[in-house]
Amino acid sequence: MGSAGLMVGQILGQLPACLLLFRDIWKKEKNLIKKSVHFGSIKRLLIRYKKFPLFSTWSSLMNTSSVHLPVLLLAVFFSPAAVGQYTLANRVLMAPVSIIGSAISQAFLQKAIEENRKERLGEFSLLVFRKLLAFGFIPLILLSIAAPELFNVAFGPEWEKAGLYVQFLSVWVLFVFISSPLSSIFNILELQKENLFFNSLLFLSRLIVLLIGGFLGNDVLTIALFGITGAILWFYHVIWLLKLAGVHFKVTITSLLTEAGVGLPFFLAAAALKFLIKSDVLLIVLLMAVLMVFVLYRFKEFVINTGKRKGVTM
Template sequence: MWRSTCVSAETVPVESGQDEEQGTEGRKGFSRDVLKLVSGTTVSQALVIIASPILARLFSPEAFGLLAIFTSITKVLGVVSCLRYEFAIMLPEEERDAVNLLALCCAIVTGISLLTLPVMLFFESAIVTFLNAPGLAGNLWLVAPFVFVTGLFAALNYWNSRTRRYGRLSVARVVSSVAITGGQLAAGFGGSATGGALIGASAFGQGVATGVLGAQIYRDDRRRFSRHVSLTGIRSMLVRYRKFPLFESWSGLLNVSSWQLPSLLLPVFFSPVQVGYYSLAFRLIVLPMDLIGSAIQQVFFQRASNAERDGRLGDLTEPVFRILLRIGLFPMLTLALIGRELFSVVFGTAWAEAGLYTQLLAVWALVWFISSPLSTIYMVQEKQGFGLTMNIANFITRFAAIVAGGLTGSARLSILLFGVAGIVVYGFLCVRLLMFSGIPARRTAQIVGKALLPFLPVAALLGALKYAGAPMILPLVVGIGACGLYYLFLLRKDPELREVFSGIGLPGMR
């Protein structure tokens, strides 16, 4: 049964300098772990962002659309490639149990990948026809190995988080980004600017990343594996954490499927070109947010598991929520006003439609960015039923949004309704997760209102410039400049945000 996790300073006093020292070390440890992940993610995401304007001029929107469709298929299958047992790796107190969970994940992903290959080969023609994507023909056999390496990477990733060796993950991410981006650029400049080339480079890069991470883990942890892995232990973990395949597999499948609906349904109603616009918009709107969000999620999951056991989850969650809001709110709302101008200047006028898509999705991206790291709360509290319910709602509303736009013949309406559905579902999810942690909705509203105030003057100025018909470059310069000044001010005046980036610590870890 869920219980309140807010612990006041009066009920749990700091009795000694040693306790204060341990609290300080906890805050430092949280930020060190985040920064290790951020460092690798920064380099890998920077490579992708830097290369994107070049790739956008080498490859057509249709080629990007084919890559997005292929990636969506692999993500839908990949989410259940370990039957969600990978999430359980973080939970056991005994190392023996975690090791056997990792072995269980490796066995499951191998079996599912072997079953996927003949299915893709046999049904390739039907899949290509349904998705209205003839460019996928001859490439679907890659789905099986792609599912294998991504599923294995997910399991290794959670083992890595459990052992807090975040530097290894940073190396793997950088290597993956270099391999994928390098392969795509080589294909483009070599005259093979096709969707198949983008798909092949992505599969190669993911395989390299999994190999690098797996080699590092095997080198450092092979004695743990040989000492603890057993068939009895694997069977025990299979039963002990059966809620993950029973509930979380369906929840995860619905969640990922709902994310991939635009890439899978837009070509049915329109063509891969619209998928290409959406994929670039999604890529550029999510990657910067993912830079911090995914790193915080990795570390928050590990810390939240301990905080829940100690009855201090609320003390950890509120400052993390404030930081996520302050990081994401200003740039995402700015992008909602100047996305079309940004894409036209950076990627060329051929991609202006993708810029419009970013404007339609920006507010949803903000709400997602805030709620995503916090979503591990329901896993820590073993509320898998709640997660399943939310993902069912997410899938239904997004499916209805895309289909409604498709039936009216408007891709823009599909994207707009998709974004609105995400705002509603993820907004409700965020409020509920904070309540699970002991933070009331009224307190959440106060935090959001305070964070929103600095953006209002900038929104008024940008709106006035666009209404007056100012040159495209002017609102773009104003928006980017305002974001830069905002972050400089925060780093100077906001102690919580400064602690995250300086590695001093994170309030709430006391």
């Protein structure tokens, strides 16, 4: 059945699981469902949360479309090799970000709802922002510095260009990593229309820069434009979310500059190693050592701060 068969197969594959789940819920909670679920309550909730189907559905569609847009347009303008290089670079960057971001997002949503009721959403959002920035900034920067050498060693010389792509995409991915949990603020504050606006802006900007790069016929320039535009928009996204939560712009910028100052010695050390070391394997090993020092430093800092909050002398 071609592509239609994939969609039909996906639906048929999920349908039995949904029916079995409904059957189990009905057996265990049949009386509760009959008592509490009725037309009046459904109508009231539909009106109360109408923004979710009206805006969130389209917002998710725009977001998903923008995620797949680079692969489609790179395939139109460039060779399959360029598509493969981008796909590998994107997977290496996004795999840990997606796993960690998804886990943090679930915990953030639950806690943020409670903090919003106590009118402390801004304070809590700023705390999460600082933690994500502290633990995401230097690892992604180090990966960016070593990316060409890392891809050369891990995947072979023919994939070294994917490492170059990583260097252009890393700052964008950093702000995606930070924004991913914080994006729940839109739903907590019931600002689905604003979320739709951002995802529409993201889709249009990606479409424009990919078309520009494609017509110019330079895949590296295309990825560079894509990464820079994405970094700017997701940086704006972080600022906007924190502002909605009640965090002043100046406080957000101060946090960014503070973290940049903390990470500067690690960045300079990594840059010096990149300049001095000619062996790819040795460079990767030494940068992993720098990363381990950074992790230990952050862990010690976290333990000390936790001890101070509990009144423990470290």
